Amino acid sequence: MDPVPAGGDFLAVLKSRGYELAPRLAAAAAAHAPLTHGTTVLAIKYKDGVLVAGDRRATAGHLVMYERAEKLINIDARSVLAIAGVPAVAYEMARVLEHSFQYYQRSQLQEMSTPGKVRSLSKLLKENLPMTLQGVGMVVPIFATYDEGGKVFLYDALGAQFESADFAASGSGALAVRSVLHYLNTWGGKPLGKYSEAETVVVALRALDTAAASDTATGGYNSKANVFPNVRAITEDGIHDIEEAELAKLYKSEI
Amino acid sequence: MTEEPYRWVEAIANRREYIEDQLARGSPIVLLNYADGLLLLTVSRETRKIFEVYDRIAFAALGHPADIERLRLAAIDLAHVEGFHRAVADVSLRRLVNFGLSPALKTAFEQVFSAPHIVKMVLAELGETPDHDLIVKLDYDGSYGRSEIEMREPFDVVAGTHPAEKLMLEYLVEHDGHAKRDLADAVRLAAQTWAVGMQLSERGRPADERELKLPPDFDAVKALRETLKTRHVEAAVLDRTRRGAAKFRLLDEKEIRTALKDL
Numbered sequence: 001m002d003p004v005p006a007g008g009d010f011l012a013v014l015k016s017r018g019y020e021l022a023p024r025l026a027a028a029a030a031a032h033a034p035l036t037h038g039t040t041v042l043a044i045k046y047k048d049g050v051l052v053a054g055d056r057r058a059t060a061g062h063l064v065m066y067e068r069a070e071k072l073i074n075i076d077a078r079s080v081l082a083i084a085g086v087p088a089v090a091y092e093m094a095r096v097l098e099h100s101f102q103y104y105q106r107s108q109l110q111e112m113s114t115p116g117k118v119r120s121l122s123k124l125l126k127e128n129l130p131m132t133l134q135g136v137g138m139v140v141p142i143f144a145t146y147d148e149g150g151k152v153f154l155y156d157a158l159g160a161q162f163e164s165a166d167f168a169a170s171g172s173g174a175l176a177v178r179s180v181l182h183y184l185n186t187w188g189g190k191p192l193g194k195y196s197e198a199e200t201v202v203v204a205l206r207a208l209d210t211a212a213a214s215d216t217a218t219g220g221y222n223s224k225a226n227v228f229p230n231v232r233a234i235t236e237d238g239i240h241d242i243e244e245a246e247l248a249k250l251y252k253s254e255i
Numbered sequence: 256m257t258e259e260p261y262r263w264v265e266a267i268a269n270r271r272e273y274i275e276d277q278l279a280r281g282s283p284i285v286l287l288n289y290a291d292g293l294l295l296l297t298v299s300r301e302t303r304k305i306f307e308v309y310d311r312i313a314f315a316a317l318g319h320p321a322d323i324e325r326l327r328l329a330a331i332d333l334a335h336v337e338g339f340h341r342a343v344a345d346v347s348l349r350r351l352v353n354f355g356l357s358p359a360l361k362t363a364f365e366q367v368f369s370a371p372h373i374v375k376m377v378l379a380e381l382g383e384t385p386d387h388d389l390i391v392k393l394d395y396d397g398s399y400g401r402s403e404i405e406m407r408e409p410f411d412v413v414a415g416t417h418p419a420e421k422l423m424l425e426y427l428v429e430h431d432g433h434a435k436r437d438l439a440d441a442v443r444l445a446a447q448t449w450a451v452g453m454q455l456s457e458r459g460r461p462a463d464e465r466e467l468k469l470p471p472d473f474d475a476v477k478a479l480r481e482t483l484k485t486r487h488v489e490a491a492v493l494d495r496t497r498r499g500a501a502k503f504r505l506l507d508e509k510e511i512r513t514a515l516k517d518l
Contacts, residue, residue: 013332014339077499099339102501106307107331238498 008112010103011096011123021092021124022131038217040173040208041071041082043144043152044181044192045166046200049235050150052082052142053204055173055212056227057219067219072230076101077238078146079117084171085139085157089131093124093139114147118161125159132157140170146234166192173211173218180207197233201242202254204231209255221251266367274395277373279415279460281317283423283452286377286390287432288409289441289492292502293379293388296445296490298453298482305491307503309334309346311381313493317413318374318395326374330356343500348380352391352399361397371395377413381493381502385409385435408433412452418467419455426451426475438492439514442506446488446515450479476518483515 011021041054054071057064073081073094081097083090100120104112112120121143131137143153143161153161154168166185169177184203185192195203205221208229212220221228228251231242284297284304295305295315304323305315308330316323333355338346364371372395380389390411393399404424405411410432412423426448436444455467490506497504 010335010339013336017336095339099335103331103335106309106335107328109303109306 008104008108010100011127013103014096021096022089022128022137038215039069039071039084039171040169040177040211040215040218041084041142041171042169042174042177042181042204042207043082043142043164043167044195044200044204045150045152045164046192046195046197048150048197049146049233050080050144050152051197051200051204051231051233052080052144053208053229053231054082055208055219055229056222057217058087059217062216064219067222067225067227070230072232073098074232074239075117075143078234080144080232080234080239081121082142082144082170083139084141084174086131086137089128089137090139090141093121093128093141096124097121114145114151117145118143118153121153121155122159122161125155125157129158142168142170144234146236150234169207171218173208173215176211176214177207180210200233201231201246202250205229205247205250205255221247221255223251263367267365270364270367270371271396274371274373275416276460278318278375278395280456281375281415283412283414283419283449283456284315284317284377285423285427285445285448285452286315286379286411287427287441287445287448288385288388288435290435290437291492292381292495293390293409293493294438294441294445294490295377295379295492296442296449296488298446298449298486299489300486303489305489305505307491307501308351308378309338310343310500311493311502312346312348312351312378313491313503314376314378315413315491316374316376317415318372318376322372322374323376326356326360326372326376329359348378348389348391352378352393356393357397357399359397360393360395364396375413375415377411379493381495404428412448414452415456416460416467419452422455422469423448423452438510442488442490442511442514443518445490446479447475450475450482453482454478479515480518488515 038059043050043052052072056068058066058069071083075081075098081094101112138157140157141155145151152164152168154164155161167181209220212218228244228247233240282297287294297304297315302320306327307313330351333351334346360372374395376393378391382388391399392401410427412420414420414423430444454469488511490511492504493502494504
C-alpha cells in the first residue's frame, strides 16, 4: 500500500510492479523477424509554434503493412511525439511518456518542466537499449512542444537529444525532407521561422511528397484510398489538427 | 494485551475515540453539483485539501496532512498503473475505493501497535452525464458509504463531527443543493454551507453530541464574511465541458473572490 517513494517517477512505479520496457531477447531468435518500420516525420518551427507532420505508411521489409498508421501522438496539452522506428516500441514509449507527465503533475502538484520532459524521453530510449542493439526495436523520435515558443528535439536511438534550431526530420525519408527544408530555410526568401501556419502546412506537405517520391517506405497522399498525412500544429493555445478537408484542398491547389 | 479479544476491542474503541477527537475541529468540506459538473470546496489555512487523482476523479480530505498525502499518492499510483496497463476508461472510483483505499485504511486502523490514518474524505468521479456521477465518503477505518439523504442527493459533506455533517446537509437540502446552478452560485452556497459546519466544528467534540446546535441568531453569510477576512477558500471542479481528457481544475483566487464578493 505504501507508495514507492518515486518522487513523481512513473517508470519507477511501473518497474516496482515488474514492468519492463525492453525485454532482454536473445539476439538470434529475432534475427529474421520481419519488423515494421520506415517512415517520414518532420517538425518545423514557424511563427506561432511548431508544425508536425507524418506520413501514414507502415512497412515490414519490402511489404506495406498498413496505410493508415498514426505517427503523431499527443503526449500532453502542448507536446507531440512524432515517431520513426519500430511502432510496437514507439507506441509503448509514447504511452509511458504520456502517463509519466500526468503522474508527475498529479503527484508532485506541478507540471514537469520542458527540460524534464525532454530528459524523460531520453531515459526511455536508454531503457530500450537492448532492443536497439539487437536490431529489433529501434526508435528515433522527434519531440515537439510549446514553451515560450515552439521547441523541437531530435533523438538518436541511444537517447542522445539535440534541440533543433529550425526544423527536424526523422525516419527513412528524413534526408529528402532535410534537404528541402534546408534549401527553403536558407534560400527560400524568408526563414521558416517567419512562415504563417498556412504557408508551413504547404511546405510540410511538399516535403513529405518529396520524401515519398524517392523512399518506398514513406507513403504519399493516396488519392484512391483518400489517405492524407497527419499534420498538427502546436501553439500557445494548445494542439490542433489540420483537417483533412483543408489538406484535400491544398493537395489540389499546391502540391 | 491484544491476545485477549476484549482487550483488542477496547484498544480499537480507544483508537476510535482518539481519531475522532483529532478530526473534530477539522475544516469541513462541501461537494456540490453545478451546471457543468461537480464542485469541491473548503476553507484552509495553509495546506491544500483538494486534489486530483485521475482524469475524472478528485477528492478532498480532512485530517493529518501526512496521512492525506500518503493516501493521495497511493490513489494516484493505483489509478495511473491501471490506466497505463489497461485503459483510461478502466480507472473507476468504485474499484479504487473497494479494492485499494478501503482495505488499506482498515488494515492500518486495526493494527493497534502502529499508527492509524487520521483522515476522513469524500471522493468524486465525474460521469459522462450527471446521472453517472459517483460520490463516495471514506472514513479512517476503511468504511465507505453514504447516508440516506446523501444517496439521494447530488451533494455531500465531510466534517469533524456527525452533528456538523447533519446540519450542513440540512442546510443544503433547504437551499436546493440539487439545483444545477452556475459555478459562482455554487461556490457561494458551498461556502455558506462550510460556514454552518465550521460554526459547530470550532466547538470541538462535546461529551454529548446532541448538545451541538447552531445558535438561534446564526447567519451563515455573516459568519462566512468574518472567516474570509483571515482565511482563504480553496475550491476545485470536475468540469464536464473542459477540453481534453482531464476534467479537474483548481479555481483561482480571482474566480473565488468574484463569486464571493456580493455575499
